[in-house]
Amino acid sequence: MKKIKILFVALILGVGIFTFCKTQENRSIGSPEIQAAKDAIQLENTVAEIKGIISDYQRMYADVFVAPVFKTGGAESLTRIIGTKRKDSCVNIIIEKMTVDDSATIKLSIDYGAFGCKCSDGKTRKGSIVSLYSWMKVGGWSKESTIDNLIVNGEIQAGTISSSFGLVGPDKHHNRIEKTTMRIPAKDGTWKEWSAIRNREMIEGNGTKDLNKIIFKITGTSKGSNSAGFSYSSKIQENNPLIKPASCTTFTKGTLVMTNSNGKIVTIDYGDGTCKKVVTIKTQGDKNGKGAFATSVKLGGK
Numbered sequence: 001m002k003k004i005k006i007l008f009v010a011l012i013l014g015v016g017i018f019t020f021c022k023t024q025e026n027r028s029i030g031s032p033e034i035q036a037a038k039d040a041i042q043l044e045n046t047v048a049e050i051k052g053i054i055s056d057y058q059r060m061y062a063d064v065f066v067a068p069v070f071k072t073g074g075a076e077s078l079t080r081i082i083g084t085k086r087k088d089s090c091v092n093i094i095i096e097k098m099t100v101d102d103s104a105t106i107k108l109s110i111d112y113g114a115f116g117c118k119c120s121d122g123k124t125r126k127g128s129i130v131s132l133y134s135w136m137k138v139g140g141w142s143k144e145s146t147i148d149n150l151i152v153n154g155e156i157q158a159g160t161i162s163s164s165f166g167l168v169g170p171d172k173h174h175n176r177i178e179k180t181t182m183r184i185p186a187k188d189g190t191w192k193e194w195s196a197i198r199n200r201e202m203i204e205g206n207g208t209k210d211l212n213k214i215i216f217k218i219t220g221t222s223k224g225s226n227s228a229g230f231s232y233s234s235k236i237q238e239n240n241p242l243i244k245p246a247s248c249t250t251f252t253k254g255t256l257v258m259t260n261s262n263g264k265i266v267t268i269d270y271g272d273g274t275c276k277k278v279v280t281i282k283t284q285g286d287k288n289g290k291g292a293f294a295t296s297v298k299l300g301g302k
Contacts, residue, residue, distance in 0.1 A: 032230045033264040037281045038297060040224050040234065040258065041268065043182045043194035045250065045299050046157055052249060054131055054145060054161075057093065057110060060085050062209075064095055068104035068135055090117035104135035112150075126151040141165060147182075158183050163200075174202040189227070196222035198236075205246070214246035218254070234258040234268070248275035250299050 058065050064081065077100075083093025092111040098104065112125040119125055127150040133141040145161040159182035168175040178200055183193040198220035205214030219241045225231040234256045236242055242254035251270040258266040269280040277299040285292030 031264075031283075032228070032262060033232070033258070033260040033266050033283065034281060034293075034295065036224065036226070036230055036232045036260055037258060037266045037268055039192045039226060040194060040222065040232070040256075041279055041281075041297055041299070043184065043192065043224065044196070044222070046184070047159070047161060047180050047182050047194075047196075048250065050129060050145070050147060050150070050157070051161060053087075053110065054108070054129060054143075056087060057083075057108060059209075060087075061095060061108075064097055064106065065133070065141060068097075068099045088117060088119045091119075106133040106141070107131070108133070123153050156185055158185075168201060171206070173206055176200045192224065192226040194222060194224040196220060198222075211246040216244045216246070218242040218244060218251070222256075229261075231261045232258050232266075242270060243273065245275070250275070250277055250279075252276075 061081070061083070064079075069077075077098065079095075079097040081093075081095040081097075083095060086093055090113065092109075092113065094107075094109040094111070096107040098106075108131045109128060110130075111128040112119075114126060116124045116126050128148050129145060129150060130148060131143055131145040133143050135141060142164040143162065147157055147159045147161070150157045159180065161178065161180050163176040163178040166175045166177070167173065176199075178198045179196070180198070181193070181195045183191060185191040198218050201217045203215055203217045208214065219236050219238065221233065221235045223231070223233040237255045237257060240253075240255045242251045242256075244251045252275055253273045254270050256268040258268065260266065265284050267282045267284075269282060271278065271280070279297050279299060280294055281297060282294045283292060
């Protein structure tokens with residue numbers, strides 16, 4: 001009888017411990033700092049997807065994005081192209097290139113229309129992405145992209161992406177300083193927003209157009225908030241910067257450390273260098289390691 005009682009108590013304790021651990025895990029998953037990390041990953045991935053679309057059309061019309069030819073006497077030259085080369089037949093592409101005196105601009109409009117364009121990546125888009133480029137004499141174009149209430153699978157995306165071109169280091173690596181804002185409002189009135197300042201250096205592949213040979217190193221900071229009043233700031237670790245091969249749609253390596261408004265610290269780890277589209281979110285435990293938590297998030301990408 002005593003053995004049965006001991007066994008019964010042990011079973012109750014075992015179930016209790018399991019339930020407690022499961023509850024702690026559920027609390028961690030649903031904690032505001034974990035949700036903030038997921039929001040930051042989603043918003044950054046959204047921006048990366050939009051930048052990928054813009055870059056695809058830049059490559060598609062590479063003959064337009066060449067060094068401008070300036071006419072003597074400051075004559076004005078305007079070229080307007082109605083794009084026939086398109087990733088999706090329901091997209092309207094308009095390119096306007098103007099040179100005046102010793103300056104030049106290009107306006108690239110990617111218009112998905114108001115009724116929905118079913119794209120080759122399986123997503124339905126409405127709205128437009130408009131990018132205005134200005135010629136930089138050092139050998140590249142600066143860019144300001146406006147996302148005008150782009151709607152992707154029913155989700156509103158609004159923001160700006162700007163970048164300025166330069167050359168850095170003794171090897172004159174291509175380098176861009178990027179400033180980004182992104183806001184996603186939901187139908188229920190909630191919202192989340194994110195902004196970042198990033199330095200994007202081409203550490204491999206300078207002088208080539210082969211995407212398989214181009215690799216970027218990204219450093220910088222970002223911050224975000226949501227309608228629940230929660231906010232955070234993050235910084236890419238200098239000793240483990242974000243790495244993005246041009247052939248991959250997401251970062252493949254590097255870590256960010258997020259400091260949240262509730263005082264909690266979260267680390268976002270992009271992995272070991274492979275294009276596996278999985279990122280790990282980690283929270284710190286106490287001095288004995290208790291309370292530490294990790295979960296993985298699968299990235300969408302383009």
